[in-house]
Amino acid sequence: MPSESSGNAISLSILKTACSNCNLRELCLPLGLTNDELKRLDDLVSIRRRLKRGDRLYSSGAPFDAIYAIRSGFFKTDVLIEDGREQVTGFQMAGELLGLDGISTEHHTCNAIALEDSEVCAIPFPRLESLSREIHTLQHHFHKVMSREIVRDHGVMMLLGTMRAEERLAAFLLNLSQRFTARGFSHAEFYLRMTREEIGSYLGLKLETVSRSFSRFQEEGYIAVQQKHIRILNVPGLKALMNPRA
Amino acid sequence: MPSESSGNAISLSILKTACSNCNLRELCLPLGLTNDELKRLDDLVSIRRRLKRGDRLYSSGAPFDAIYAIRSGFFKTDVLIEDGREQVTGFQMAGELLGLDGISTEHHTCNAIALEDSEVCAIPFPRLESLSREIHTLQHHFHKVMSREIVRDHGVMMLLGTMRAEERLAAFLLNLSQRFTARGFSHAEFYLRMTREEIGSYLGLKLETVSRSFSRFQEEGYIAVQQKHIRILNVPGLKALMNPRA
DNA sequence: AAACACGGTTGACTTGGATCAAGCTTACGC
DNA sequence: GCGTAAGCTTGATCCAAGTCAACCGTGTTT
Numbered sequence: 359m360p361s362e363s364s365g366n367a368i369s370l371s372i373l374k375t376a377c378s379n380c381n382l383r384e385l386c387l388p389l390g391l392t393n394d395e396l397k398r399l400d401d402l403v404s405i406r407r408r409l410k411r412g413d414r415l416y417s418s419g420a421p422f423d424a425i426y427a428i429r430s431g432f433f434k435t436d437v438l439i440e441d442g443r444e445q446v447t448g449f450q451m452a453g454e455l456l457g458l459d460g461i462s463t464e465h466h467t468c469n470a471i472a473l474e475d476s477e478v479c480a481i482p483f484p485r486l487e488s489l490s491r492e493i494h495t496l497q498h499h500f501h502k503v504m505s506r507e508i509v510r511d512h513g514v515m516m517l518l519g520t521m522r523a524e525e526r527l528a529a530f531l532l533n534l535s536q537r538f539t540a541r542g543f544s545h546a547e548f549y550l551r552m553t554r555e556e557i558g559s560y561l562g563l564k565l566e567t568v569s570r571s572f573s574r575f576q577e578e579g580y581i582a583v584q585q586k587h588i589r590i591l592n593v594p595g596l597k598a599l600m601n602p603r604a
Numbered sequence: 605m606p607s608e609s610s611g612n613a614i615s616l617s618i619l620k621t622a623c624s625n626c627n628l629r630e631l632c633l634p635l636g637l638t639n640d641e642l643k644r645l646d647d648l649v650s651i652r653r654r655l656k657r658g659d660r661l662y663s664s665g666a667p668f669d670a671i672y673a674i675r676s677g678f679f680k681t682d683v684l685i686e687d688g689r690e691q692v693t694g695f696q697m698a699g700e701l702l703g704l705d706g707i708s709t710e711h712h713t714c715n716a717i718a719l720e721d722s723e724v725c726a727i728p729f730p731r732l733e734s735l736s737r738e739i740h741t742l743q744h745h746f747h748k749v750m751s752r753e754i755v756r757d758h759g760v761m762m763l764l765g766t767m768r769a770e771e772r773l774a775a776f777l778l779n780l781s782q783r784f785t786a787r788g789f790s791h792a793e794f795y796l797r798m799t800r801e802e803i804g805s806y807l808g809l810k811l812e813t814v815s816r817s818f819s820r821f822q823e824e825g826y827i828a829v830q831q832k833h834i835r836i837l838n839v840p841g842l843k844a845l846m847n848p849r850a
Numbered sequence: 851a852a853a854c855a856c857g858g859t860t861g862a863c864t865t866g867g868a869t870c871a872a873g874c875t876t877a878c879g880c
Numbered sequence: 881g882c883g884t885a886a887g888c889t890t891g892a893t894c895c896a897a898g899t900c901a902a903c904c905g906t907g908t909t910t
Contacts, residue, residue, distance in 0.1 A: 422837040437762055441847060445762040460759065461751035470757060487744060490735045498733060498864070504750045505707035511757035512705065512714060516683055518764035519808035523897065554858065562765035564898055569859055585906080601687060616865075769867065800888065813867055815889055831888070 376400045377479075385453030385540065386427050387481070387503070390495050399496065399501060400491055403427070404481040415456060415470040415478060422460030428452050431476020432551040435459075435468045436559070446560040448510075449473075449534075452541060458504055473551040490515045517561045521600075526561040527571045528599040531581070535590055546593075550586040619635055622646045623725075631699030631786065632673050633727070633749070636741050645742065648735055649673070651726040661702060661716040661724060668706025672725045674698050677722020680799040681705075681714045682805070692806040693755075695780075695798060697718075698787060700804045704750055719797040767846075772807040773817045774845040777827070792839075796832040821845075 370456045377388045378396045387403075388396055409415060415426060415433065420493065422486070433450045447468055450456055460466040461483065490497035517526050539545040554565040554572075561568070580596050582589040590596065623634045624642045633649075634642055652675065661672060661679065679696045693714055696702055706712040707729065718782060736743035763772050785791040796803070800811040800818075807814070821827045826842050828835040836842065 365610065437758055439762065439766070439847065443762075445758075445765045447761055448756045458751055459655045459755050460757050461747050467755050487740075487747070491740070491743060494733075494737070497737060501707050501733070501750070504747075504754070505704055508750070508753055508757065509705050509708050509713050511754065511761070512683055512693045513690075513692055515757070515760055515764060516685065516689075518761060518807065519691045520685070520689045553856090565858080566899085567897060568862085569857095570897095573859070601685065659865055799886090811888080812869080812890085816867090819889070 377403055380429070382427075382429065382453040387455070387496070387499065389499050391493070391499075392495075395493050395495065398489060398493065402485045403479045403481050407478050407480055409472040409476045409478070411472055411474050413472050415472065416460075416466045417469050418466055420466045422457065422466055422483070423485065424482045425455055425457040425460075426470075426478040426480055428454050428456065429477040429479055431478075432473045433470055433476065434473055434552060434556060434560075435470050437468045444554075444559050446516075446556050447573050449556075449560065451537060455503055457506055473556075514560075523563055523567050524562075524571050524574065525600050525602070526563065527557075527568065528580075528596045529577070530557065530561060531588070532592065532593070532596055532600065535593075546590045548588055550588060623649055625841055626675070627674075628675065628699040633745065634744070635745050637739070637745075638741075641739050642742065644735060644739065648731045649725045649727050653724050653726055653754050655718040655722045655724070657718055659718050660710045661718065662706075663715050664712055665714045668703065668710050668712055668729070670728045671701055671703040671706075671732070672716075672724040674700050674702065675723040677724075677726055678719045679716055679722065680719055680798060680802060680806075681716050683714045690805050691803055692798075694760075695806065697783060703747055704753055705833055716847070719802075760806075769807075769809055769813050770820065771846050771848070772809065772816050773803075773814065774826075774842045775820070776803065776807060777834070777836065778839070778842055778846070781839075792836045798835060 377383055377386070377399050378393070380386070380388075383389065383396070388399055391399065407415075407426075409431070416422075418437065428450055430452055433456060434446050435448050435450065436444050436446045438444050438555045450470075456470050456478070457466065459468055471580055481520065486500070490500055521529065534548065534550075535545045539549050554561075554568045557563075558565045558568045563571075572581070572583045574585050575596075578595070580589060580590070580599070621643050623629055623632070624639070626632070626634075629635065629642070634645055637645065653661075653672075655677070662668075664683065676698050679702060680692050681694050681696065681702065682690050682692045684690050696716075702716050704713065705714055720743070734744070736746055762823055763775055767775065780794065780796075781791045784794050798806075800814045803809075804811045804814045809817075818827070818829045822829050822842070823844075826836070826838045826845070828837060
């Protein structure tokens with residue numbers, strides 16, 4: 359693992375992490391649990407792990423034993439094929455879960471890489487299954503989270519299968535904006551944590567096309583771009599761009 | 605519902621359906637259950653539904669209350685956007701589950717349409733959740749099935765995001781072949797249940813491109829095509845096509 | 851402060867797949 | 881058995897995005 363945080367052998371540290379006083383509990387796994395149930399989840403989610411920018415949370419092929427809830431930071435997941443092609447399958451932010459792909463074969467099938475210094479809570483999967491056999495609400499919510507991931511993937515297929523470059527990028531920006539809003543950040547102004555190349559990989563475009571589309575959006579007054587700093591100036595305009603026919 | 609089988613008001617018929625003597629149990633939900641557990645699943649999976657070619661199993665927006673196991677037949681799932689664009693999100697065959705997308709919002713988010721006369725087992729979701737709280741193996745297997753769907757979706761993203769037309773089609777054919785094989789059919793000879801347009805929608809291509817690629821594969825001797833009848837003549841050749849660089 | 855590297859922008863040119871269009875095949879209804 | 885429609889094939893042309901290449905901006909290292 360080349361990019362493991364060097365000079366600090368212990369990247370897996372045991373810290374008191376409690377879902378019950380985590381401000382992400384309304385976005386994350388604990389959603390809908392009673393206080394008593396929350397306490398039981400606390401016992402399970404006791405290991406927190408810090409990652410520096412560029413570190414891998416897990417790699418494709420590695421044995422699966424836990425899913426991870428992002429406490430802070432920003433990640434990408436990607437799949438590589440032998441000839442070097444990369445497909446970014448998603449960008450994840452605080453409150454979202456990572457690692458669901460590993461349940462299927464008991465091995466991870468993609469790489470999860472921190473795009474900024476981040477912190478995650480490890481949730482040992484067998485214990486999550488056993489607790490969700492006891493807590494109905496937890497079980498149901500977990501199923502919803504997995505299903506939501508499937509629905510999200512369908513949206514990406516739609517994007518990749520039917521949209522043109524500028525529609526894809528508009529959809530991407532609006533999606534980010536909406537997710538930042540849900541976390542209490544500005545909907546109109548944010549920093550991109552990923553490069554043009556990573557955006558391109560996610561959207562099925564080359565980095566030059568991403569860059570050109572950003573420039574066009576700026577010329578048209580939809581956004582202001584300065585490198586990774588984005589300000590959205592015209593949400594309805596972007597929405598119209600996404601769906602030029604309707 | 606325009607295409608509901610007319611002249612036959614009862615498309616939802618109650619028939620004795622038992623997982624315990626279903627020959628798909630090794631592919632489907634029952635995988636890994638003991639005989640006693642299977643009996644309990646039988647109680648739950650009691651409603652079978654027949655669909656004619658073109659019928660919808662469910663539509664986007666409809667309330668979700670059950671997932672469906674395909675007993676026989678062939679389906680597509682698709683998502684439509686307002687301007688009429690269609691994205692086929694998958695083709696499903698016997699032993700596979702339909703409807704997982706609906707768990708997330710309690711409403712279906714795509715359409716499921718039979719591509720040939722088909723039969724499905726309806727599995728009321730609340731009852732599945734309650735049974736899987738009791739049967740460990742069922743719970744775990746269900747999680748694996750959902751996870752497998754996520755992994756499959758990543759594969760489609762890879763295909764749509766990074767592959768060229770002929771690579772996509774080669775991957776598609778090899779995937780079908782492999783799934784037919786797993787069901788005891790010939791790996792080398794089968795009928796496509798979907799049109800060129802549906803294949804194109806799934807692969808992010810126009811029907812003309814699909815048709816031309818089929819023709820090229822035939823010229824090169826990789827396959828023999830006659831409308832919907834496909835014979836695969838050179839599996840290694842197709843595999844090489846899929847990944848020309850490596 | 852200079853030098854380097856990485857990421858981003860922009861331009862010129864190419865190309866794979868889309869589009870438009872015509873004709874063919876197969877299946878089905880009358 | 882004939883007519884029609886739906887689906888498939890093939891050709892000619894076009895264009896959105898890819899490729900190749902030069903240059904710029906910013907941040908980091910020495």
